[in-house]
Amino acid sequence: MNAVGRPPKLEGAPLPRIALALGDPAGIGPEIALKAALDPRVRAACRPLLVGDRRALDYHARACGIDVPVLTVRSACEVPEGEGVVLLDLDGFGEQPLAPGEVRAAHGRAAVEAAAVAVRAALEGAVEAVAACPQTEFAIKAAGIAFDGYPTFVARCTDTPEEDAFLMLCFDDKRIVHTTLHVGLRQAIDLITEERVLRVLEATRAVLVKLGVATPQIAVSGLNPHASEHGMFGNEEATIIEPAMERARARGILCEGPFGADTMFQKAGYDAFVVMVHDQGHLAAKLLATNRTAGMTIGTPVLFSSVAHGSALEIAGMNKASPEAVVEALLRLAGAATRARAEAAA
Structure with a gap:
């Protein structure tokens, strides 16, 4: 499979089932979820199950002029074949009205609940992977919910130590893994320890193998300018960093560096790039792949991917949002799920 192409299909086997949480109902999440679920590339690769509030999905469908059957189910085990889309309907914001484009606590709760239900469906085996549309962190904060990004959220949902969950940004043939993420820079520097760098290298190799890379080659950035x-x-x-890499090599992990983060991504021959802090990876991804980068949570037992852009409240309900990042996430998850099936059957 290429970076975002159609994954291999097991002859006679049903397509992988993937839950897709709608994200913030007041942002572009439901719009891009619906567009992605109807994309021919996605429908050829997996069976998406949308998870969220029916009222939000209906609003965005009308706003985009999308007239498609929506089959509502009450259990993630019910993902029937057929035309249209399937929605696991949640009462996302109770009696609160949907306020497109606005930051409200009800919207934050709805986004978190949809993601949590989707992850739970994966843990129960009802779906094989989970994707999530963008959330609005201010809305989640207004709801009084602790949230600092999907990797630690998925870790908590799956009883995985938070320090073992990492983010991998994916676009085209690039994969960028972050050693630290949504913390202040001073705190991030304190978090970069030999043990943490070793853990991120181990998690990176494991997910690359799961994605079909037999012998992953990993480039590692430094922390300081020009890798000091x-x-x-x-x-x-x-x-x-270097002691961690030596220990990783002793465990059979093929890694090179540390390289300066400003030049590392120009180097060919690597299956993933490990960076130390948020901006080292996000700046490259957002410059090279604006609004089409998928973020995969690695190190947890659930295959989970999100988008690397925001909820774009300012264009909610305007039919202006591109679903490409969601499509990218779904296709990568479908490929990984298909390979996992093949390995289990071997």
Whole structure:
């Protein structure tokens, strides 16, 4: 399979089932979920199950002029074949009215609940993977819910230690894994330890193998400018990153570096790039693949992917949002799920 192409299909086997949480109902989430679920590439690769509030989906369908049958189910085990889309309907915001484009606590609760229900469906075996549309963190905060991104959220939902969950951004043939994510830069530097770098390298190799890369080659960034130029601009490379890489190599992980993060992505021959802090990876992804990057949570027992862009409240209900990042996420998950099936059957 290429970066976002059709995954291999087991002869005679049904397509993988993937839950797709609608995200913030007041943003573009339901719009891009619906568009992605109807995309021919997605329908050839998997059976998506939308998860969220029917009222939000209906609003965005009308706003986009999409007239398609929506079959509502009450259990993730019910994903029938046929035309249209299937929705696991949740009472996402109770008696609160939907307020497109606005930040409200009810919207934040609805986004988190949809993602949690989707993850639970994966843990129960009703679906084989989970994708999530964008949330609005201010709305989640207004709801009083602790949330600092999907990797730690999925970790909590699956009883995985939060320090073992990482984010991998995916676009085209690029995969960028973050050692630290949504914390202040000073705190991020404190979090970068030899053990954490080793864990992210182990998680990266494991997910690459799951995605079909037999012998993953991993490039690793430094923390400091130019990877410190042999200690001229700091010593974290020599005291933390390089020792972690040596231990990783002793475990059979093929990794090279540390490289300067400003030039690393130009290097060919690597299946993934591991960076130390948020902006080292996100800047590259958002410059090279604007609004079409998928974010995969790795290190947890659930295959989970989200989009690397926001909920775009300012264009909600305007039929302006592209579903490409969701399509990318679904196709990658479908490929991984199909390979997992093949390995289990071997």
